[in-house]
Amino acid sequence: MRSVITRLELPLAVLILAGGLSHEYGWPVASAVVLGAAGVRFVLGATRLGPGTLRLSPAVVHGALTGAAATIVLDQVHALLDLPDIVRLWPEGDGGLQHTLIVGAIAVAAGVLGGVRGIKLIGVAHLRTFWRHHEILTYVVTAAGVLFGGLVAGVVLGLLAALAVSVYRLTHCTVTVAPCEDAGWRVTVRGTLVFLGVGRLLRELRAVPPGSAVTLELHVDFLDHAAFEALRTWREEQEQLGGRVMVEEVHDSWYQRAGARHPLLRKTLPGPPRRFLAPWGSWARASRDPITTGVAEFQRRGAELVRPYLMDLADGQQPEQFFITCADSRVVPNVITMSGPGDLFCVRNVGNLVPQHGIDPSIGAAIEFAVKLGVTSIAVCGHSDCGAMKATLSGKQLGGHLGQWLRHVTPSVRLFRETRAWPESASVKGHEWLGRMNVLQQLAHLRTYPAVAEAIAAGRLRLHGLYFDIGAAKVSRVCPDTGKLVEVPAS
Numbered sequence: 443m444r445s446v447i448t449r450l451e452l453p454l455a456v457l458i459l460a461g462g463l464s465h466e467y468g469w470p471v472a473s474a475v476v477l478g479a480a481g482v483r484f485v486l487g488a489t490r491l492g493p494g495t496l497r498l499s500p501a502v503v504h505g506a507l508t509g510a511a512a513t514i515v516l517d518q519v520h521a522l523l524d525l526p527d528i529v530r531l532w533p534e535g536d537g538g539l540q541h542t543l544i545v546g547a548i549a550v551a552a553g554v555l556g557g558v559r560g561i562k563l564i565g566v567a568h569l570r571t572f573w574r575h576h577e578i579l580t581y582v583v584t585a586a587g588v589l590f591g592g593l594v595a596g597v598v599l600g601l602l603a604a605l606a607v608s609v610y611r612l613t614h615c616t617v618t619v620a621p622c623e624d625a626g627w628r629v630t631v632r633g634t635l636v637f638l639g640v641g642r643l644l645r646e647l648r649a650v651p652p653g654s655a656v657t658l659e660l661h662v663d664f665l666d667h668a669a670f671e672a673l674r675t676w677r678e679e680q681e682q683l684g685g686r687v688m689v690e691e692v693h694d695s696w697y698q699r700a701g702a703r704h705p706l707l708r709k710t711l712p713g714p715p716r717r718f719l720a721p722w723g724s725w726a727r728a729s730r731d732p733i734t735t736g737v738a739e740f741q742r743r744g745a746e747l748v749r750p751y752l753m754d755l756a757d758g759q760q761p762e763q764f765f766i767t768c769a770d771s772r773v774v775p776n777v778i779t780m781s782g783p784g785d786l787f788c789v790r791n792v793g794n795l796v797p798q799h800g801i802d803p804s805i806g807a808a809i810e811f812a813v814k815l816g817v818t819s820i821a822v823c824g825h826s827d828c829g830a831m832k833a834t835l836s837g838k839q840l841g842g843h844l845g846q847w848l849r850h851v852t853p854s855v856r857l858f859r860e861t862r863a864w865p866e867s868a869s870v871k872g873h874e875w876l877g878r879m880n881v882l883q884q885l886a887h888l889r890t891y892p893a894v895a896e897a898i899a900a901g902r903l904r905l906h907g908l909y910f911d912i913g914a915a916k917v918s919r920v921c922p923d924t925g926k927l928v929e930v931p932a933s
């Protein structure tokens with residue numbers, strides 16, 4: 443759209459208008475206007491304000507140009523229609539016929555050139571662009587305004603049309619009402635809910651039978667007071683008639699905040715639905731069986747988002763990363779690495795342990811498979827408040843498989859004792875320090891696997907020691923020389 447200025451269309455439009463001015467005020471005035479336009483263009487170019495002027499709306503700028511062009515085309519058509527009169531009225535004298543022919547030719551050429559230039563200015567490509575961007579109304583209103591009311595009237599009308607379109611877009615919401623698969627009704631509201639949309643919202647809500655069970659699902663980035671009152675009143679009416687309305691706020695908590703009289707001032711930014719990162723406790727607390735509630739929610743909302751990626755992965759995986767971490771429920775590998783399907787090949791066990799080569803076939807198989815898949819790095823990720831580390835340091839004798847498994851922490855405990863004198867260790871609780879040393883120890887164990895050692899030697903594989911601080915939601919690297927947690931550098 444910057445081309446509007448750079449392609450001289452603004453000065454050209456003024457030139458066209460000047461053509462009209464010269465009729466009324468003579469060429470001196472028209473020339474001054476043209477020079478003024480050139481000056482404006484120079485200032486816009488020198489101050490780099492050219493693109494800024496387009497914030498008016500390209501549809502208005504182009505609509506004004508089109509209106510001006512249409513005006514000149516109509517003028518030229520009119521002039522051509524008047525040509526016989528001009529020729530007839532030309533004074534007779536020496537070479538009267540010759541004069542008549544010259545004047546006629548000039549008038550025809552001017553008419554054709556002006557018409558062609560005007561039609562070029564209208565530009566079919568621009569029409570298509572505005573149609574695609576749903577700006578055609580603004581464009582047409584501006585052009586018609588310039589044609590029938592003059593430049594100022596056309597631009598003002600165009601700006602009003604652009605404003606109306608923007609208000610409609612910013613305040614538009616969609617409302618769908620549908621019966622649920624099991625029982626009751628589901629009303630889904632998406633968009634911005636303000637007083638302008640309340641009438642339509644209430645009309646849509648009439649489709650819900652009075653007194654029925656309703657889930658009101660809100661995906662709204664703004665809810666003003668009028669809309670909140672309308673929803674609350676409708677909810678109360680439903681419940682007075684014996685119905686039940688459950689409000690599910692997916693995008694944000696506008697309804698809840700308005701109910702608590704703490705509404706926000708501005709729209710909230712769009713982002714992933716909160717519940718995709720939130721624990722069940724924050725939204726499925728009432729469910730007696732959260733796993734089925736969660737699966738149903740995935741099928742209803744999550745599946746459609748992730749399906750395009752999964753379709754590409756349907757016939758094979760090629761993960762970049764082998765991620766070994768604890769089975770702790772608070773460590774969610776895909777969340778803390780912002781990764782998705784196909785990214786992480788994972789092994790999780792109590793204490794994120796990697797016994798040395800030849801001891802545990804389960805871990806050994808996963809390592810060999812990951813290297814075969816071509817992972818370029820392996821991360822061992824420990825975490826704060828690890829139950830396995832605490833249990834190990836407590837000295838309690840644990841029986842069963844848990845006791846057997848935690849014997850694999852023994853090498854880490856040795857490293858823990860050796861490094862307890864490191865300066866960093868003084869400010870770190872015992873089990874947290876063991877957690878960090880445990881990460882470093884597992885990296886050493888990884889190198890005992892021939893497949894890993896070979897890939898590292900060939901430069902195909904790197905190892906990372908990570909540590910996740912749960913309370914701070916922070917992932918750091920464990921420095922192998924000092925035991926310090928260091929920031930993971932942005933690549």
Ligand SMILES: [Zn+2]
Pocket residue numbers: 768769770792793794825827828829830
């Ligand atoms: Zn743990």
